Amino acid sequence: MTEETHWSDEVFREIKKREIDTVCTIPDGGLTRLLNLVKADRDMRLITLTTEEEGMGIVTGQWLGGKRSMIAMQSSGVGNCINALGLPAVMRAPCLMLVTMRGQWGEFNPWQVQMGQATRPVLEAVGVKCFPADDPKDVAPAFVGAADLAFQGGFSCAVLVSQQVIGAKGFGQK
Amino acid sequence: MATSNKINRRPFVATLLAQRGNALVIPGLGSPTWDCSAAGDSPEYLYSWGGMGLAVPTALGVALARPDRRVLALTGDGEMLMGIGSLGVVSAQGAKNLSILVLDNESFGETGRQTGLTSERADLCAVARGFGISRTMHVTEQGKADELASFLFKEEGPCFAVAKIALSEDPWSLPVKDGTAIARRFRIALGVEKA
Numbered sequence: 001m002t003e004e005t006h007w008s009d010e011v012f013r014e015i016k017k018r019e020i021d022t023v024c025t026i027p028d029g030g031l032t033r034l035l036n037l038v039k040a041d042r043d044m045r046l047i048t049l050t051t052e053e054e055g056m057g058i059v060t061g062q063w064l065g066g067k068r069s070m071i072a073m074q075s076s077g078v079g080n081c082i083n084a085l086g087l088p089a090v091m092r093a094p095c096l097m098l099v100t101m102r103g104q105w106g107e108f109n110p111w112q113v114q115m116g117q118a119t120r121p122v123l124e125a126v127g128v129k130c131f132p133a134d135d136p137k138d139v140a141p142a143f144v145g146a147a148d149l150a151f152q153g154g155f156s157c158a159v160l161v162s163q164q165v166i167g168a169k170g171f172g173q174k
Numbered sequence: 175m176a177t178s179n180k181i182n183r184r185p186f187v188a189t190l191l192a193q194r195g196n197a198l199v200i201p202g203l204g205s206p207t208w209d210c211s212a213a214g215d216s217p218e219y220l221y222s223w224g225g226m227g228l229a230v231p232t233a234l235g236v237a238l239a240r241p242d243r244r245v246l247a248l249t250g251d252g253e254m255l256m257g258i259g260s261l262g263v264v265s266a267q268g269a270k271n272l273s274i275l276v277l278d279n280e281s282f283g284e285t286g287r288q289t290g291l292t293s294e295r296a297d298l299c300a301v302a303r304g305f306g307i308s309r310t311m312h313v314t315e316q317g318k319a320d321e322l323a324s325f326l327f328k329e330e331g332p333c334f335a336v337a338k339i340a341l342s343e344d345p346w347s348l349p350v351k352d353g354t355a356i357a358r359r360f361r362i363a364l365g366v367e368k369a
């Protein structure tokens with residue numbers, strides 16, 4: 001893949017097109033490029049959280065005030081969000097999540113596996129619509145589908161970016 | 175003599191809210207929501223029946239979206255502690271129009287008055303200052319309501335205050351609980367949605 005077509009760049013373009021001007025995050029390695037684009041954009045606000053569930057409060061609050069925002073996190077962070085996802089759901093506030101997967105494909109770290117394998121079933125159990133992307137070219141279309149359903153329909157939607165897209169982290173081991 | 179933990183929450187909150195001007199109020203789940211409802215209904219109160227820990231993040235979201243309006247997160251000690259890290263986010267974002275008031279009865283009042291973590295050594299104002307929120311106020315007397323109102327609604331934010339209130343049993347005052355209705359009237363009041 002060339003630099004120009006990196007999925008992060010494509011997703012960033014779709015973010016800008018939709019006037020999403022805030023991205024809340026607890027970072028993940030796979031999100032670095034996208035988060036740097038957000039940080040470098042003068043018209044956008046990057047909100048670093050202390051725990052991912054704060055993101056549900058912030059995006060709901062921003063929507064109440066008439067602005068669009070989203071949350072970017074690692075799959076382990078989904079586990080921190082479950083009860084908090086009730087807030088956007090009960091208000092029908094759009095809650096758009098971009099989740100980079102761990103513990104799913106070629107994982108080196110067993111501590112990631114429980115939550116990684118449970119990410120989608122747990123999200124679906126609380127009514128979040130999931131948009132998985134297993135190939136780099138599928139990420140932007142998945143994001144478009146998730147974002148438009150979230151903002152047009154008032155749903156909670158999660159784009160699940162596969163570990164196959166991100167690349168499994170090897171911790172310098174063979 | 176007015177001493178610590180003798181503030182009566184219902185008249186105290188009513189006195190504060192009477193001075194809010196056009197400030198938006200984001201009460202935490204349970205008791206602070208009942209307090210707002212008892213003080214007189216308003217579409218500018220975003221009542222909460224759940225999402226423990228989210229009062230401050232929600233208020234921050236509203237404050238960032240609407241820099242033209244003062245926003246008050248009005249919460250309990252238990253709710254505040256569940257989302258205590260959000261004070262770090264508030265500080266980092268430097269929301270000038272955001273104030274936070276913790277109604278501290280040192281207990282989980284709503285669930286049966288079990289003792290909470292502010293009953294002995296914890297000092298929430300010190301925690302807020304530790305996160306970098308320099309404007310804090312600690313109130314222990316009913317008579318300080320006017321001074322507190324002026325702090326919460328007029329000082330440049332972020333502002334953080336704790337009011338040590340009595341552990342009381344107040345009559346139920348339950349507002350609308352349909353989340354879409356609460357959100358919709360709030361957005362209409364802000365001009366974000368059409369009536």
Ligand SMILES: Cc1ncc(C[n+]2csc(CCOP(=O)(O)OP(=O)(O)O)c2C)c(N)n1
Binds near residue numbers: 253
């Ligand atoms: C995640 C979660 N845990 C526990 C509860 C149960 N619960 C509801 S209100 C409440 C107590 C809140 O205490 P505080 O914020 O101090 O308010 P008070 O009623 O004492 O004024 C608890 C524990 C809940 N709703 N959500």
